[in-house]
Amino acid sequence: MTWVTGLEGSPYGVHNLPYGVFRTAAREPRVGVRVGAHVLDLGGAEQAGLVFAAGTLGRPRLNDFMALGRPQWTAVRQRVTELLTDSAHRAAVEPLLLPLLDVELLLPFDVADYVDFYSSEQHATNVGKIFRPGQPPLLPNWKHLPIGYHGRAGTVVVSGTPIVRPCGQRATPQGPVTGASVRLDIEAEVGFVVGVPSPLGHRAAAGDFADHVFGVVLVNDWSARDIQAWEYQPLGPFLGKSFATSIAAWVTPLEALGAAFVPAPDQDPPVADYLRDEPHLGLDLRLSVEWNGERVSEPPFAAMYWTPAQQLAHLTINGAALRTGDLYASGTVSGDERHQVGSFLELTWGGTEPVRVGGEERMFLADGDTVTISGTAPGPDGTTVGLGEVTGTIISPR
Structure with a gap:
């Protein structure tokens, strides 16, 4: 179960959590995950000490995070799931959930080949x-x-x-x-x-x-x-x-x-x-x-x-x-x-x-x-x- 409202039956619930890169007028491009009709600001979450990925989540593309490898991918996914399902984290995490309508989605990674x-x-x-x-x-x-x-x-x-x-x-x-x-x-x-x-x-x-x-x-x-x-x-x-x-x-x-x-x-x-x-x-x-x-x-x-x-x-x-x-x-x-x-x-x-x-x-x-x-x-x-x-x-x- 999750404390995030509006996720029941959503194909973008905590079982999914796809990664992307977004920006707003107040935020430079950074990594996020989609949660229903919102994006969770992972760059902000890492800056706040809620998740750890060697500082890669505040960067304008996914490449540095992807280069860390599967053990790190798994650890971050598990931590994000915990943040979204344990109500003890709600007060810290909820301000980092931004409506998709308020963000601009960017190319998620620099394409090498x-x-x-x-x-x-x-x-x-x-x-x-x-x-x-x-x-x-x-x-x-x-x-x-x-x-x-x-x-x-x-x-x-x-x-x-x-x-x-x-x-x-x-x-x-x-x-x-x-x-x-x-x-x-x-x-x-x-x-x-x-x-x-x-x-x-x-x-x-x-x-x-x-x-x-x-x-x-x-x-x-x-x-x-x-x-x-x-x-x-x-x-x-x-x-x-x-x-x-x-x-x-x-x-x-x-x-x-x-x-x-x-x-x-x-x-x-x-x-x-x-x-x-x-x-x-x-x-x-x-x-x-x-x-x-x-x-x-x-x-x-x-x-x-x-x-x-x-x-x-x-x-x-x-x-x-x-x-x-x-x-x-x-x-x-x-x-x-x-x-x-x-x-x-x-x-x-x-x-x-x-x-x-x-x-x-x-x-x-x-x-x-x-x-x-x-x-x-x-x-x-x-x-x-x-x-x-x-x-x-x-x-x-x-």
Whole structure:
């Protein structure tokens, strides 16, 4: 039980406690945790001697705190839970609970490197059918390793940041032209945030996942499909992806997701030794995609073929170092049904089957459109864990 009012049934109760960074007119940027419709000022709590994290909670990003490692993450989480459940702390803690409406949420961590995977078999199959009709939808290597690409960390932005429509080259029947993308899309994804680094030349094992990964954040990897289609062969995604990637303002700690781990799909053929994760577990995260306030899809993360632990092992198999603040995303989350896909490319089958949004037939994003991706996970004792939403509105090219 908690002494904080209004938390009954909330997906942001004391069983969750996602981390973020906020500021107000009176407070410089600092770390907080979401508690219902409030944010608990952890920087202020540490300054008051209520919690201890080597002075990292008063800093303007989560990186220094995340670098402390799991024992410190666990200790802080336990202490925050105690502060919010033991009424003896109410007088000291209550002034540090600020209404969310009164704070500005910032990018929660400095992104060191950004890697994006391609781990949904359903999504990869759909895209293969759309882009390569008449050919096998999955390329021969797809079930042997988690396909991914190295993205652009500098264009990762916090939820609510306007998304400028990108420009670039795209193909037309008359030849390539340069201009604004006309097939602007989303990708509903789940991101994993690295806290503890690893040295160059070291290979992190799948079993090291919980030692390195601090938490989970929802991701929208905006995609210019026309720019992407013209440039992606032979080297893969570049300008069609690098203009913006939105992440939620709240990072859900792995410890809040203990009840959400479930058996992952069987893998055939057997994977390479370094990709074996025992137990072979995914996460039962249930996403929702809203287009101008209208729900159009509900992608199921539990169906992902490659697990987060396997992705971590693969991105370091060549000796690439992990850095605090590294973000690696799952790739588009899609299920078996059309209403479970995580991109409008799939929802409209490459723009050939428009969907109705707001009474209009739509295929791709128009200026002024807003997309919001939200999600939940099962929590302990029948509770629900809310994942911080990620939202963005398209604006005209500059």
